[in-house]
Amino acid sequence: MTSKTFKPAENRGSTHTWTVGRAVGEFILILAALSILIPVIWVFFASFKSKSEFYGNPWAMPNGLHWQNYVSAFQDAKLGQYFGTSVIVTVMALAIVLVVALPCAYVLARFDFPAKRIIQVGIQAGLFINVNYIVVPIFLMLTDGDKLLIDIFPNGFFINNVFILALVYAATSLPFTIFLLQDFFVTIPTTYEEAALLDGASQFTIMTRIFFPMAGPAISMSMLFNFLSYWNDYIIAQTLMPPSADIDRRTVQVGLLNLMQTQKAATDYGRLYAGMVIVMIPVLIFYALVQKKLLETSNMGGIK
Structure with missing residues (x-):
């Protein structure tokens, strides 16, 4: 057979x-x-078109580079001042969330301790909270705080404060950042820790010298999402940074909306589009800086 x-x-x-x-x-x-x-x-x-060019073909190329649109948007419309406020707030918020989220995510991922599961569930529950829905309670809480400190700070402390705005941004983005970094730290093999402990390294050294550099792709991804959230925010900034007679610390998104309303009434669309370009530039630059790390994250996920 x-x-x-x-x-x-x-x-x-x-x-x-x-x-x-x-x-x-x-x-x-x-x-x-x-x-x-x-x-x-x-x-x-x-953004380079003059005012008269918008009355013709809107799809036509500009006749020249009308740089005055950017000058007017940056100076006359105070977009430069608002731009600086957004940069300061965003940088502070990113620094705060990194300082808090990195060690928290490391401890939750690499150690066992009582109430660990309760903390993890609480962080995961924070992912489902839309900060725009709680902006009014946050505003009322900060307003009550100003009432308590009115003798020390007659002009207020919590409202119209760039640091408080950055702190609110960082606090509301902590659940997402900790959750993302924790999942990444869990995947790192324990052999790195064991080898470092044999060499006499402390837990702080292991965390800062081994785990944090290895988590570069995950950190870059979380920072990109947080940066976009902070930079593009309008509701929280409009609520916690109201303009007053002597203080105008509005962020660039709030300033851009005011510019849009003003320039539509004045039919000066060139300055309006120049303001839009000014707002977009930091997003493009930041994405270009972290693009390599984001690709490393996607490649690692594919290998796993």
Whole structure:
């Protein structure tokens, strides 16, 4: 009796199907990229147009580089002042959330202690809280705090304070940041800790010299999401930083909305689009800086 070796039939249409699927996927990606890229390019070119050029063809290229739009938006509309406020608030909030979230995530990921599960559940529950829904209670709480300190700070301390705004940003983004970093720290093998302990390293040294550098991709991802959240926020900044007669510490998003309302009434769209470009530039720069780390995160996830 002769034994026969059976081979599965070749799927002749697999190559064709794969090629068509890839082409469809690339076509969809191209459409998605164009839907984002075309408006950005159009806003960029429109920011160099003079006031009279908007009454003709809106899709026409600008006749020249009308830099006065940027000067007017930066100085006359006080967008430069608001831009500086947003930079200060964003940098402080990112620093606070890093200082607090990194050691918290490390301890939750690498140590067992009583009430650990309760803390983890509390952090996960914080992921489902939309900060825009609790901005009014936060405002009322800070207002009550100003009433208690009115003898020490007659002009108020908690409201219209850039540090308090940064602190609120950092506090509301801690659940997401700790949750993301904790999941990354858990995946790091224990052999790194054991080798460092054998060499006489302390837990603080292991945390700062081994785990934090290895968590660079996860840190970059969390910082990107937090940066976008802080920089693009309008509701919290508008509520906690109200302009007064002697203090105007509005952030760039609040200032941009005021600029939009003013320039629409004055039909000066060139200065309006110049303000939009000014707001977009930091986001593009920050993404370019962390793009390499984000790609490392996606590659590691694919390998795992």
